[in-house]
Amino acid sequence: MKPQSSVWHPYTQMSEWDSFTKIVKGQGMWLIDSNGNRLLDGVASMWCNVWGHSKKELIFAIKKQSEKIVHSSLFNLTNDQAESLAKRLVGISPHMHKVFYSDDGSTAMEISFKMALQYWQNKGEKNKSQFATLQNGYHGDTFGAMSVGYVPGFFSKFKNQLYKTIQIPFANSYRLPSNTTPKEYQDQRLEKIEKLFSDNDKIAAFVMESGAQIAGGVNIYQDGFQEKISKLCKKHGVLLILDEIATGFGRLGSLVEYVSQNSKPDIVSYGKMLTGGYITMAATLVTKNIYDSFLGKYSDMRHIYHGHTFTGNPLSCAVANENLSLYDKANLIKKIQKTSKVFEKRVPEILDIKTVGDVRHKGMLMGIELVRDKSKKTPVSFKKSTNKVVFEEAKKNGIYLRTLGNIVMLVPPLAISESELNYLIDRTILTIKNIAG
Ligand SMILES: Cc1ncc(COP(=O)(O)O)c(C=O)c1O
Known part of the structure; x- marks a missing residue:
């Protein structure tokens, strides 16, 4: 039957x-x-x-945009909604310069990994090809995202097919080794990260969720933790990739979580609440330094090798634009x-x-x-x-x-x-x- x-x-x-x-x-x-x-x-x-x-405002934004055009691509073309949204996102995101659109959080993170790897190649540093991260971070369900954001309970079945990343052990405050305060525990993590960066010059980027790990068990960072990681990255020439897909846009109490954490990512991704949760879309933002490394003659082949059918979809961008206006209006x-x-x-x-x-x-x-x-x-x-x-x-x-x-x-x-x-x-x-x- x-x-x-x-x-x-x-x-x-x-x-x-x-x-x-x-x-x-x-x-x-x-x-x-x-x-x-x-x-x-x-x-x-x-x-x-x-x-x-x-x-009603978000429904109206969908209706209004649908009457003009529902989809045209960003391959060789642009559209008003994608342009104004990118400007807005750069405007609220200190140090960020360009916006690369995608369909969901997992693909936004895949893009950030590819950008970081290619950045080092563009710079002639072909050695820098590893990702370091905190255990129990989560960045989505595609293969790159599973490799970097390895939550054992979710992904152990695929372990053999995932690429190698360096995972700094990271537990939440409820399950720490005995006689260790959360502050002491996270300070020990910082020491491990510093040692790793000093010993290993192949690390392309450190990847973490911004403000807290959510899917890996609701692990909230201590004050100063993310800021110190950001400083270590700068000191040792490691890119910092932040994932604000679940924690940005107000979930943890600030519009841009990396600002409230006093950290300076090279690449950051937004998703989920970007469209008010009405339509699928995500975005990866980069600094000028990252972006500029992709510029050159066409024959240099330095441009980005990534794009989706619906990259920069005007309907999604229209909803995100309206959503961001509402954030301001409603304070x-x-x-x-x-x-x-x-x-x-x-x-x-x-x-x-x-x-x-x-x-x-x-x-x-x-x-x-x-x-x-x-x-x-x-x-x-x-x-x-x-x-x-x-x-x-x-x-x-x-x-x-x-x-x-x-x-x-x-x-x-x-x-x-x-x-x-x-x-x-x-x-x-x-x-x-x-x-x-
Ligand atoms: C921190 C984080 N990154 C990435 C993702 C993946 O986003 P999506 O489910 O839109 O692919 C999620 C999803 O929950 C997430 O929490």
Whole structure:
């Protein structure tokens, strides 16, 4: 017999699911399913939604641009929306000079790796061909992204096919070696990075998520950590590639996270919230120094060897332009800084729950780590995946959640109101208590 649905869902053990909740509409922070149930979108539709659903200005931007042209390419051509968006992005990103567009976060990161490798070739330094990074960083699901952002739980099946990178061991603050404070631990990482840079002159770039690792377990950096890595990179002639795909545009509380971290990347990527989470698009920005190394006579073959069908798609760029205007009009970053205090206030109450081992929080992001035994820190486990168990219970309580392993992720749309955020937290607490049974 043919299955009822032909859809294969991402990162999902399909045998656990008889059927999937069908979303038919979005209204502000709420998703509405085919039975009329309303679910508060607790994960911003995979960490990208900014304004909630059906934001009329963004819908209008799509409509208006569609009436002119939906797609024309950046191969030999340009378009107004791509031009004005690039100007805007360069305007908000100190030290950045040019913008290379792509379709999603993974491809934006692939481009950043290729740019770094070719930069050194352009400079005649063919030796510099390795990437160094922090363990548990995540940069997407394509092969380059998996090689650099190697999360063992996700990618061990492909290990033999991935290229070699140098991984500095990096754990989150909840699982540090005994008698080590987070500050001491991260200072030790800096020493390791400095030693690596001194011993190895083949490193092309150091790659890291900006501000915090998210998919690798919600590991929030200590103050000064990213700044010091940035300085080490400069001192040792290593490029710094930052990934702001999940952490920029306000998720951690600032528009451009590398600015608030006092760091100076050579290459940085944006995605997810760039279009308010309405349409797929990402961008890789570079400094003038990087860009200039690609210039020369055509016969030098120094130009970039990368491009996608939809690079610079005018429809996506139009939505991103409108989205950025709305950030200014709504003074969104200021609003986020206020709303995120709700998270802060409620940490003790969440930590009090019997099965909550740790709560890690910054800006509009919270990871709640579920454990069976607080003293041993053993993760909770159920007959089915923790995600499935949490999802089903959360749905009964009127919220949409997805976990990362045993970590319940609260990553709401950035413009969520304080009362909606309190509702999300109330219902998350109820969900966690109920599944503990
Ligand atoms: C930090 C980071 N980089 C890259 C990506 C990949 O983005 P995409 O899923 O759009 O390919 C993600 C996705 O979650 C991410 O969190």
